[in-house]
Amino acid sequence: MNNIEVTALINDYVMPWGIKIALSIIIFYVGRMVVSLVVGSVGKLLAGRGMDEILIGFLTSIMRWVLLLFVIVAALSQLGVDTTSLVALLGAAGLAIGLSLQSSLSNFASGVMLIIFRPITKGDFVEIAGTSGSVESISIFTTTLTSPDNKEVLVPNGAILSNNITNYSARPTRRVDMVFGIGYNDDIKKAKELLEQIVAADDRVLADPAPVIALGELGDSSVNFVVRPWVKSEDYWGVLWETTEAVKLKFDEAGISIPYPQMDVHIENSE
16 A cells, blocks of 8 residues: 555545544533533532422432433434434333333332422431331432431332331321330329329420320230320430330339239139
8 A cells, every 4th residue: 555545545534533533532521521510500509499409319310311311422423323213223222121121110200209299308217118217318219218227228119109108207296105004903093193294294295285194995914004195206216215114113113013914724623
């Protein structure tokens, strides 16, 4: 190959394709930078308007991938790739993948519903799909919980919407339901008096709604009192545990027994 042919080869093929490849690379990297700037600006704008952090992350994540797809198509178009056929191919591939990943698409749709309607949000203590914990994040396919013993639990979004959702943090107040039993030979009035004193002495117990303390059941082995004070949601566990301890101590001081299940067996002599 002589110099003229080499020069012609460079002018006809190497230079044009080199320029196209360089432009394509520039479009891709510049496009990625622009996408990052746009997504970051949108995220700050939404945060400035007080939008939920999880919703911001979800929307910006979708926006990022959509814009990156346009950047990739633009870069490939610069190389002379028929993007119309590429888009059609991606559509067909998306349909095939969608049919094979129906459960994943169900999780995706459920994730969208969770983000839009927000039955749960970050920081809520919830019980979902048989699992309890604090909501850490809601992504496209799964929701991340942190269990009370600090384990990370990933719950598929589809399983959340297809089951009951119990949100313990949704309301500012909760009722603490407790049952305390005494023996049939113990002083009922005295026991009720002590329960009322214990509840009244706790500053965390709300006056409205008023706490309920009543004899609820004559059980097989005990006379059972129901104690139902209302507290702020964040005080629930503290009131439950400390009231239980206080009742045991007060009953012991007053000589009131807390019976355990027992059975009397009578043996008849057939002789």
